[in-house]
Amino acid sequence: MKICRYDDNRLGVVDGADVLDVSAVLQELSSCRYPLPHHDMLVEALPRLLPAIEAMKPRAKRTPVDAVKLLAPVANPGKVIAAPVNYTKHLQEVLGDANLHHDNQINHIERAGLFLKAVSSLEGMSRGVELSHPERRNDPELELVAVIGRVAKNVDVADALAYVAGYCIGLDMTIRGPEERSFRKSPDTYTVLGPWLVTADELPDAGALDMSLHVNGEVRQRANTRDLILGVPQLIAFASSFYTLHPGDLIYTGTPEGVAAIKAGDRLVGTIDRIGTLDVRIVGGAQ
Numbered sequence: 001m002k003i004c005r006y007d008d009n010r011l012g013v014v015d016g017a018d019v020l021d022v023s024a025v026l027q028e029l030s031s032c033r034y035p036l037p038h039h040d041m042l043v044e045a046l047p048r049l050l051p052a053i054e055a056m057k058p059r060a061k062r063t064p065v066d067a068v069k070l071l072a073p074v075a076n077p078g079k080v081i082a083a084p085v086n087y088t089k090h091l092q093e094v095l096g097d098a099n100l101h102h103d104n105q106i107n108h109i110e111r112a113g114l115f116l117k118a119v120s121s122l123e124g125m126s127r128g129v130e131l132s133h134p135e136r137r138n139d140p141e142l143e144l145v146a147v148i149g150r151v152a153k154n155v156d157v158a159d160a161l162a163y164v165a166g167y168c169i170g171l172d173m174t175i176r177g178p179e180e181r182s183f184r185k186s187p188d189t190y191t192v193l194g195p196w197l198v199t200a201d202e203l204p205d206a207g208a209l210d211m212s213l214h215v216n217g218e219v220r221q222r223a224n225t226r227d228l229i230l231g232v233p234q235l236i237a238f239a240s241s242f243y244t245l246h247p248g249d250l251i252y253t254g255t256p257e258g259v260a261a262i263k264a265g266d267r268l269v270g271t272i273d274r275i276g277t278l279d280v281r282i283v284g285g286a287q
């Protein structure tokens with residue numbers, strides 16, 4: 001099932017070229033009081049809500065996908081975890097270009113570890129990316145994103161896929177420069193997620209998906225997730241050996257080679273096989 005959030009926080013199921021409005025199922029979520037939980041309540045409840053969503057589909061209101069504003073499919077992740085250099089060719093590209101590494105120490109991912117992006121940087125594709133420092137080099141990084149479905153701590157690689165709720169496409173927007181990654185990658189709108197969440201039952205093997213990023217119609221990145229240094233199971237095992245993972249936590253799996261600068265006005269189209277296409281505008285920001 002392809003689950004989306006759209007317009008004024010409606011919940012939808014994508015069926016071909018249409019969105020089916022299943023927002024009524026959100027009433028099943030427990031109301032919560034301060035302090036709020038560290039997880040996304042919808043993703044946590046999804047296993048028990050899916051039968052009700054399925055039952056609502058035949059009578060649900062249909063709207064063309066093209067006519068709605070797609071929001072981030074996960075509204076309240078507790079963490080946005082990201083892999084730094086997780087494709088060999090991208091590692092080589094970064095090591096060979098001072099404009100990319102800026103004398104930051106670049107290590108193999110198992111030495112570098114993972115990093116966190118601010119959850120306030122999360123946006124869906126309809127919003128567009130608002131450049132934070134347009135005078136500096138800004139790069140889009142196309143990434144497969146795994147959404148955690150249940151609490152995970154010290155998970156074995158062999159069991160890790162059982163903790164995945166589904167997959168999305170992500171853009172890890174990045175200001176190049178000498179500062180810490182989390183600082184350069186966390187301005188508002190710099191973590192794009194969409195277009196919807198494909199539940200894991202539809203995508204049992206996310207380890208062999210073609211992906212591409214076009215900017216203004218020209219291909220910038222073209223790769224396959226089989227070339228990930230650490231695949232989704234290994235990333236979940238690695239991350240959960242440090243953090244407890246909660247439902248709704250996002251793992252941005254890293255970007256392949258072909259990073260390059262973008263500017264205000266550009267149109268980014270990122271596609272991952274069997275998930276869909278992100279279509280994102282870059283809008284100018286105040287300097």
Ligand code: MN
Binds near residue numbers: 141252255
């Ligand atoms: Mn990245």
